[in-house]
Amino acid sequence: MTLSGxxxxxxxxxxDRLGYSExxxxxxxxRRCYGxxxxAKRWSCSPDGG
Structure with a gap:
């Protein structure tokens, strides 16, 4: 996910940029997708965010 980086x-x-109303x-x-x-995903150490 590019925006989270x-x-x-x-x-x-x-x-908002992804179209969520809230x-x-x-x-x-x-949370459902990434657990x-x-x-937490934003501050991951790996370059691809995973």
Whole structure:
């Protein structure tokens, strides 16, 4: 996910850019897909975010 790697964007901004009406909906979808919160994914050590 390219947008989550941009530290200057908040989770709300990422959710909005992806078309979510609420950041909480994006958070739930992200957790279902990746098994952790968007913030945890953002600070992953691997270059591809995984």
């Amino acid at each position: 941009k530290a200057s964007l908040s989770i709300s901004e990422i959710a 950041a909480s909906r994006f958070d739930r979808a992200f 952790k919160a968007p913030n």
